[in-house]
Amino acid sequence: MADPQERFDIILKKLKESGHKITPQRIAIVKILADSQGHPSVENIYEHLKNDFPTMSLATVYRTVLLVKSLGEVLELGFPDGSNRYDANRPYPHPHVICVKCGKVIDPDISGLKDMQKEIAEETGFEILTHRLDFFGICSDCKN
Amino acid sequence: MADPQERFDIILKKLKESGHKITPQRIAIVKILADSQGHPSVENIYEHLKNDFPTMSLATVYRTVLLVKSLGEVLELGFPDGSNRYDANRPYPHPHVICVKCGKVIDPDISGLKDMQKEIAEETGFEILTHRLDFFGICSDCKN
């Protein structure tokens, strides 16, 4: 896991460099994204900030996440059921293990994915750009 | 790839056995699903059937797909952008290679996924129930 503070600095720097204004709302949202404890959803971020920013709008969270995504600094984990999780701590594709009971998301260490991608490219003739690998199951806490 | 005719027979049999009525609409939808040429979407199925069934409703396609899914006979490939593809020819989790230009979906042969799943289970303490693996890229047709 990368250092959240460092990620925060990088993202804020990119925002400034690309000519965007640094508002308190953006600082707060980026701070949560850079940490990405538990892979927050837009709703999580919104709920978390409502205390400090009573007028905070969901639209602002959506727009800020979209902005950071356009800078390539957040990985979006969208799910077909409409839920979405974000990870600006490690903004590159990597596998996830998701608990179907409590929604916990874990980043496992894994080997062999690079080889698999190469194998796929050779077999299909595709130029592979990115990938998505999720395992769904029940975490040790929820087994009991 | 399984034999579409065989898959069709199996699904129809399951429908009957579970006490569901066999309507012309269901026959037509299941036929397309069992074939799963190109991994059709609900919209694809609907468009394909509008000629033969001018009164066909999107709701019926949704309901039938949901029904077949509840029998465990179709794999749903939902994407966060709202698109959804179905495969009742191989209704178990398997990797996909998706062209981001033309939307083509291919089922590659792959090795090592079983081992990876076991590795993940041991490392995280999860009981893994299912998984999803997609590679996104540009197919050989679209490279030109």
Add this chain to the structure above:
DNA sequence: TTTGCTGCAAATAGTTTGCAGAGAC
């Protein structure tokens, strides 16, 4: 004849957008 299915239209829910005022620079 009974029960479940279909088609239509309305409802739903997450996300996006238009606009006017507020705030960063």
Add this chain to the structure above:
DNA sequence: GTCTCTGCAAACTATTTGCAGCAAA
């Protein structure tokens, strides 16, 4: 002072649902 951002509310879109008539068994 300029120009972008925010907050609100309305718009949007894929999917789901209620209901009345229809059709499979």
